[in-house]
Amino acid sequence: MGINPNMAEIASLLGETSRATMLASMMDGRFHTASELAYMAAIKPQTASFHLAKLVDGKLVKVEKQGRHRYFQLADEEIAHLLESFLAISPPPEVRSLKQSSQMKLLQGARTCYDHLAGKLGVQLTESLLDAGYLKLEEKQFLITSEGAQFLTDFGLDLDDLKRKRRSFSPACLDWSERRYHLAGALGQGILAHLLSLGWVTRVPSIRAIKVTEKGRTGFKEVFQLDI
Structure with missing residues (x-):
């Protein structure tokens, strides 16, 4: 039996460090701009926008437009539960400072x-x-x-x-x-x-x-x- 393609897609989205960092940052339940998420992930805004587009396409993140601005948030509480479960089985991050x-x-x-x-x-x-x-x-x-x-x-x-x-x-x-x-x-x-x-x-x-x-x-x- 082959792996569920949807599961593989989600695993691929979560497997990239910058995307995982931005998702973790959005677990506060608030809306964030791409610039804010870029800062949290220590990447360029253009790179953050690229990753956010993938997360939106993957239904992990939703986007809301207010005039010229775009705000990003986790798609729903079920995504937060999913991420919390992944964190529970993940090794603790290396503390460097x-x-x-x-x-x-x-x-x-x-x-x-x-x-x-x-x-x-x-x-x-x-x-x-x-x-x-x-x-x-x-x-x-x-x-x-x-x-x-x-x-x-x-x-x-x-x-x-x-x-x-x-x-x-x-x-x-x-x-x-x-x-x-x-x-x-x-x-x-x-x-x-x-x-x-x-x-x-x-x-x-x-x-x-x-x-x-x-x-x-x-x-x-x-x-x-x-x-x-």
């Missing part, structure tokens, strides 16, 4: 995976909800218990609104650094957005790391019994 070491520690501690929380904090938060009986895991999907629905509503989430979104509600996403599942989907996005609005966490500029504030340390302890 103190800056790289610091950034890697930040990313492993807390980061965005598309639009939800990942890293040690994402896994800890997910497991605290499981341990409290607010979530249960069944076949790579997290299910909210009745107690969990009440807890999350009291925390400030509009679960009905999140369920109306045209996407998976609460899938399990394999975390590449923790090698365990974190909460993804509309519920994962809703929790991260709420944490940002509360001021418990902030985004780290230029990389997709997330930083916990002093207010957040207190909140995570009081609400989720997490020592951050």
Whole structure:
């Protein structure tokens, strides 16, 4: 039996270092210009545009035009899950500088995976909800218990609104650094957005790391019994 041609195409797209770097940069769930992605991948803008065209053709990336500008983003959350799974089985990158070491520690501690929380904090938060009986895991999907629905509503989430979104509600996403599942989907996005609005966490500029504030340390302890 021959290899699935679509799988071979995806493997080819991911197998080029510059494209892989740009895809990893887009795992923050935001739109980026070709120039921004070129800078992140340390390549020329023309080279970045060439690679981005291939990623768009391969349905891994989508492009949105605003006037004369073009903005690029991962095609959807499923692509983010795919990339996170690849990262989970990939060898860790070689750290060649103190800056790289610091950034890697930040990313492993807390980061965005598309639009939800990942890293040690994402896994800890997910497991605290499981341990409290607010979530249960069944076949790579997290299910909210009745107690969990009440807890999350009291925390400030509009679960009905999140369920109306045209996407998976609460899938399990394999975390590449923790090698365990974190909460993804509309519920994962809703929790991260709420944490940002509360001021418990902030985004780290230029990389997709997330930083916990002093207010957040207190909140995570009081609400989720997490020592951050």
